[in-house]
Amino acid sequence: MSAAPAAFAALFAPYTLRSVTIPNRVWMAPMCQYSAEAFGPNAGVAGDWHFAHYAARATGGTGLIIQEATAVSPEGRISPYDLGIWNDTQVEALRRITSFVKAQGAVPGIQIAHAGRKASTDRTWKGGRPVGPEEHGWQPVAPSSVPFSEGYQVPHELTVEEIREITGQFAAAAERSLAAGYEVVEIHGAHGYLIGEFLSPYSNRRTDEYGGSFANRTRFALEVVDAVRAVWPEELPLFFRISATDWLEEDGWTADETVLLADLLREHGVDLLDVSTGGLAPHAQIPVGPGYQVPFAARVKAGTALPVAAVGLITEPEQAEKILANGEADAVLLGRELLRDPYWARRAAQELGGEIRTPEQYHRSW
Numbered sequence: 001m002s003a004a005p006a007a008f009a010a011l012f013a014p015y016t017l018r019s020v021t022i023p024n025r026v027w028m029a030p031m032c033q034y035s036a037e038a039f040g041p042n043a044g045v046a047g048d049w050h051f052a053h054y055a056a057r058a059t060g061g062t063g064l065i066i067q068e069a070t071a072v073s074p075e076g077r078i079s080p081y082d083l084g085i086w087n088d089t090q091v092e093a094l095r096r097i098t099s100f101v102k103a104q105g106a107v108p109g110i111q112i113a114h115a116g117r118k119a120s121t122d123r124t125w126k127g128g129r130p131v132g133p134e135e136h137g138w139q140p141v142a143p144s145s146v147p148f149s150e151g152y153q154v155p156h157e158l159t160v161e162e163i164r165e166i167t168g169q170f171a172a173a174a175e176r177s178l179a180a181g182y183e184v185v186e187i188h189g190a191h192g193y194l195i196g197e198f199l200s201p202y203s204n205r206r207t208d209e210y211g212g213s214f215a216n217r218t219r220f221a222l223e224v225v226d227a228v229r230a231v232w233p234e235e236l237p238l239f240f241r242i243s244a245t246d247w248l249e250e251d252g253w254t255a256d257e258t259v260l261l262a263d264l265l266r267e268h269g270v271d272l273l274d275v276s277t278g279g280l281a282p283h284a285q286i287p288v289g290p291g292y293q294v295p296f297a298a299r300v301k302a303g304t305a306l307p308v309a310a311v312g313l314i315t316e317p318e319q320a321e322k323i324l325a326n327g328e329a330d331a332v333l334l335g336r337e338l339l340r341d342p343y344w345a346r347r348a349a350q351e352l353g354g355e356i357r358t359p360e361q362y363h364r365s366w
Contacts, residue, residue, distance in 0.1 A: 010324035011317070012354035015063075015331060017237035017271045017307070020183050022107045022331075023357060024063035025324055026345040029274075029311050029333040030111040030186070030241075032068045034081040034123040038136040044071065044084025046093040054097050057338055058104040061345030061356045064331070065106055066239075066274075067097070069113035069188055072169040076114035076194070079121050079128075080136040085112065085173045091180045098181030105357045109184030111241065112173040112228075114166060116194030117142035117155040117203070143198045143220075144205040149282045163210060163220060166194070171227040178233065185232055186239035187224055187270075191279030192246075195221050199261075200246055200253040200280050218261055222268055229269035239309075240265050241274040244296035247284040255296055259303045266306040273300055273308045274333060291319060298328035309333050317348035 015022045035049045036042075057065055071077040071084045084090050098108040120137040121128050130152050131137035141162070142155035158166070170187065177185050189195035197203040198220040204211050210219055225240065232238055242261070246252030262273050275297035278286050286292075293312030301308045310329035314320050320332045338344055349356040 011321045019235040022063045025331040027064040027331050027333045028057050028062045028338050029335040030066045030068045031335055034079050036081050036083050038080035045090050055100050056342040058101040058106040059359050060343040066109040069111050072173040075138050078115040085176045091176050094180040108182050110177045110182045111186040111188050113188035114194040116197045117148050167223050167227045170224045171231050174228040174232045184237050188241050190241040190243040190276045202251045225268045237271040239272045239274050240270045243277050244275050245277050246280045247278050247286050262300045262304045262306045273306050275308050276311050317351045
């Protein structure tokens with residue numbers, strides 16, 4: 001990749017974390033496709049849809065592609081149709097994706113996740129309602145036996161032994177991610193899924209060492225980070241995704257706590273914080289608008305030494321460039337915008353005067 005003109009250096013400048021150099025700062029946020037088989041020997045296995053989906057963004061010039069929330073266990077799936085990485089059959093299918101992504105000059109990343117009390121739901125385009133055993137569902141688990149919302153199943157409250165078992169599942173998922181060819185692993189601690197449920201006093205009502213104080217509520221997150229970092233190679237970066245606020249007036253996780261946790265995550269070997277918000281409480285009032293989550297990323301970047309990526313209705317090239325040029329984040333993560341336009345990075349390069357890698361097969365169009 002060639003260097004971009006100085007006037008627009010930020011969005012197209014390479015970014016190095018540990019031994020991995022990402023060719024630009026246009027990164028793909030993880031977005032579930034709900035398109036894997038739900039049961040049987042191929043449950044959670046990536047198929048043609050996943051290959052085509054990620055391949056398009058790689059040829060489109062996206063620098064880092066973070067694969068959708070990929071479950072560390074069957075009961076950790078958001079829906080029965082989620083990708084998984086709890087067995088070797090799943091690993092084999094994922095190698096096809098990572099190999100192609102790398103061949104296009106992009107970096108393949110994966111988000112490893114456990115849905116907690118928000119598990120066992122239908123596909124979003126079918127309403128995302130909770131599903132039972134008759135529809136390949138199961139009983140969710142959580143830090144406390146408090147359902148996500150009316151109509152959701154009451155989750156099983158995890159024992160300490162079960163918490164430690166899930167910690168081990170995250171570590172095993174990281175090992176399989178390496179075998180599958182990923183160069184970045186992101187631990188999903190956001191959007192009201194299991195790790196986020198432990199962080200927030202709104203969902204965590206425990207009275208043991210995993211509940212109550214800030215130190216106790218962050219214990220599970222840090223134990224997962226330690227377990228993953230112990231098996232993930234020293235030369236490869238580790239990300240953590242967080243909801244910087246629950247958007248609740250009381251009893252929720254706060255931006256101040258996010259800054260405190262960011263420092264701890266850095267001490268435990270996390271290389272970048274992927275800063276999102278919300279998802280824990282269905283009634284939370286969220287002031288959605290262009291770049292509405294960027295100030296939370298900027299706050300972490302200003303208050304800690306941990307690099308950050310910003311996400312949330314970042315749709316225009318000049319908007320993304322300004323976020324980086326102003327020092328509010330080290331990279332931008334695009335979600336729905338990359339669903340609309342897999343070639344967003346190429347369009348941004350044209351609009352801003354930057355340069356970006358183009359597949360040889362497409363040179364005649366550039």
